[in-house]
Amino acid sequence: xxxLIRHPTGMVGAGLLSIIALTVILGxxxxxxxxxxxxxxxxxxxxxxxxxLGTDQFGRDIFSRLLTGASPTILxxxxxxxxxxxxxxxxxxxxxxxxxWVDSVIMRTLDGLLAVPDLLFTLxxxxxxxxxxxxxMLAVAVAFTPGMARIAxxxxxxxxxxxxxxxxxxxxESRAYIIVQEVIPNAIGPIIVEATIRVSFAIMIxxxxxxLGLGAQPPSTEWGLMVAEARQYMYRSPxxxxxxxxxxxxxxxxxxxxxxxxxxxxxxxxxxx
Amino acid sequence: MSPAYLxxxxxxxxxxxxxxxxxxxxxxxxxxxxxxxxxxxxYATPDQVAALEERLGLNRPxxxxxxxxxxxxxxxxxxxSLRLSLPVSEVVGSAFRNSAMLAATALVTVxxxxxxxxxxxxxxxxxxxxxxxxxxxxxGTAMPEFVTATLLLVIFAAPGNPLLPAGxxxxxxxxxxxxxxxxxxxxxxLGLILTAHIARQVRSEMSDVLASDYIRAARLKGLRERRVxxxxxxxxxxxxxxxxxxxxxxxxxxxxxxxxxxxxxPGLGRLLILALENRDLPVIxxxxxxxxxxxxxSNLLSDIVIAALDPRVRYE
Numbered sequence: 001x002x003x004l005i006r007h008p009t010g011m012v013g014a015g016l017l018s019i020i021a022l023t024v025i026l027g028x029x030x031x032x033x034x035x036x037x038x039x040x041x042x043x044x045x046x047x048x049x050x051x052x053l054g055t056d057q058f059g060r061d062i063f064s065r066l067l068t069g070a071s072p073t074i075l076x077x078x079x080x081x082x083x084x085x086x087x088x089x090x091x092x093x094x095x096x097x098x099x100x101w102v103d104s105v106i107m108r109t110l111d112g113l114l115a116v117p118d119l120l121f122t123l124x125x126x127x128x129x130x131x132x133x134x135x136x137m138l139a140v141a142v143a144f145t146p147g148m149a150r151i152a153x154x155x156x157x158x159x160x161x162x163x164x165x166x167x168x169x170x171x172x173e174s175r176a177y178i179i180v181q182e183v184i185p186n187a188i189g190p191i192i193v194e195a196t197i198r199v200s201f202a203i204m205i206x207x208x209x210x211x212l213g214l215g216a217q218p219p220s221t222e223w224g225l226m227v228a229e230a231r232q233y234m235y236r237s238p239x240x241x242x243x244x245x246x247x248x249x250x251x252x253x254x255x256x257x258x259x260x261x262x263x264x265x266x267x268x269x270x271x272x273x
Numbered sequence: 274m275s276p277a278y279l280x281x282x283x284x285x286x287x288x289x290x291x292x293x294x295x296x297x298x299x300x301x302x303x304x305x306x307x308x309x310x311x312x313x314x315x316y317a318t319p320d321q322v323a324a325l326e327e328r329l330g331l332n333r334p335x336x337x338x339x340x341x342x343x344x345x346x347x348x349x350x351x352x353x354s355l356r357l358s359l360p361v362s363e364v365v366g367s368a369f370r371n372s373a374m375l376a377a378t379a380l381v382t383v384x385x386x387x388x389x390x391x392x393x394x395x396x397x398x399x400x401x402x403x404x405x406x407x408x409x410x411x412x413g414t415a416m417p418e419f420v421t422a423t424l425l426l427v428i429f430a431a432p433g434n435p436l437l438p439a440g441x442x443x444x445x446x447x448x449x450x451x452x453x454x455x456x457x458x459x460x461x462x463l464g465l466i467l468t469a470h471i472a473r474q475v476r477s478e479m480s481d482v483l484a485s486d487y488i489r490a491a492r493l494k495g496l497r498e499r500r501v502x503x504x505x506x507x508x509x510x511x512x513x514x515x516x517x518x519x520x521x522x523x524x525x526x527x528x529x530x531x532x533x534x535x536x537x538x539p540g541l542g543r544l545l546i547l548a549l550e551n552r553d554l555p556v557i558x559x560x561x562x563x564x565x566x567x568x569x570x571s572n573l574l575s576d577i578v579i580a581a582l583d584p585r586v587r588y589e
Contacts, residue, residue: 108288111288111292112290112292113292115289115569116296116561117523117526117565118524120527123545124301128300200415204415205417208418212546224417227423234423234426238427241427242427245416245420245424246420249412249417249420
């Protein structure tokens with residue numbers, strides 16, 4: 001852990017993630033205004049003492065909307081990734097442990113699914129499920145599953161012939177014991193690294209779906225939806241689109257930096273440099 | 274590269290595409306909403322709906338529809354667009370050409386910009402230039418296309434004094450200057466995140482190469498730094514760079530969906546969104562399959578290029 005913080009990318013990443021976490025938890029309580037309240041007198045005004053980040057087309061306080069929008073935006077990314085990692089790990093570990101034709105069938109199916117671009121896959125599933133933030137989250141999770149399954153499988157395969165596994169087999173431990181006690185704890189590193197980096201992708205895809213009208217629905221303050229709703233006014237008041245847009249980038253950046261630092265910490269080959 | 278290797282890879286691509294056809298067909302079969310009702314409107318009588326379903330063949334067993342669809346696909350027949358009443362191959366064909374122009378412009382620009390930048394950062398590792406490149410690249414990878422596109426529009430296409438058009442498409446056959454004028458912003462929106470990602474990956478791959486024993490050997494035998502970089506480090510970094518670029522093609526193909534929608538570019542992405550809204554199954558199937566095929570073939574192409582560049586891969 002200290003290794004993580006000492007590295008500058010890890011330090012900045014951890015800092016950004018702390019700010020993001022605080023915003024998600026405290027945002028709704030420290031918002032100076034009701035994020036949905038219309039203030040017709042101050043429509044599309046720039047940053048001022050009363051409205052730190054200005055107001056939108058209905059005179060709603062952008063700073064308050066940003067603070068309350070952190071939770072649908074960020075928790076979407078974390079939730080979708082967690083579901084995808086869980087499903088992918090189960091499939092990947094099953095394939096690796098089973099081997100033989102089960103492994104072949106699973107892997108070839110995954111190859112086929114991986115040939116479809118993530119966003120396209122997500123759009124197809126969202127269309128099946130219908131738009132909405134829960135449906136969009138499930139769709140991103142499904143789209144992430146094949147990639148995570150591959151990583152989980154290769155991670156398990158890489159440790160399959162290690163001495164501690166062979167020792168457990170020699171001790172005549174049960175299959176379940178070996179998987180739960182020996183395989184999973186040792187194979188989980190690369191999965192966690194990949195998951196952290198994927199949260200940033202999930203946040204970006206979620207915001208993109210919100211932007212396309214297929215994710216969060218009004219009056220949600222999800223950041224992608226905020227950009228979409230303000231687009232009509234973007235030439236008159238650029239900050240209405242810039243503020244939520246930059247917020248998405250900062251959140252994605254935090255997970256990216258932290259994920260990279262995690263990878264360096266897990267990979268002794270890279271740690272030296 | 275042996276013919277056997279090529280054949281094996283081609284077979285693998287064919288297998289992947291066959292699995293994609295099953296997945297695509299399964300997904301479109303469970304799409305909610307009835308295409309016949311979509312065409313006839315919500316006031317259609319049940320009799321009319323049944324008659325149209327009969328005519329379109331939508332009431333037959335799924336397996337039967339799949340094999341008929343696959344059989345027709347193999348003959349180049351993608352069916353009729355339910356919404357536009359035109360052959361799918363015609364609708365998708367022109368959209369494909371337009372998307373290909375956008376994607377190719379973006380990909381070529383990205384490659385030309387990102388690879389040298391990444392290599393420069395690796396060679397100048399730890400300097401201010403490296404820090405600057407890394408910072409910009411980190412921020413760039415965190416910007417989804419719709420944010421980049423929106424910011425580009427605000428900066429370059431404000432109505433008062435637009436430097437560039439806010440959207441639309443002019444075929445290069447009509448006016449080359451007009452085409453480039455219209456392609457700059459969408460290609461830029463597509464390219465920023467890819468440039469950032471590829472530059473970062475190339476930097477990391479090249480750093481690994483520069484830390485390797487053969488580079489140390491080259492330096493120890495007294496070669497000048499320029500020779501070391503040009504003669505040893507550069508050729509060995511090309512294969513990983515090709516691999517990174519080909520993986521990002523998948524990301525690019527997803528990105529065109531959003532970017533085309535924002536910039537009103539008449540390509541596959543825009544057509545896909547229209548088709549999804551109208552439950553136009555044959556069009557959705559054709560586009561998904563086409564994008565998967567492009568991605569699979571670009572991976573195959575990159576494997577061949579890598580095998581040609583790197584003998585270690587060839588003899589494995």
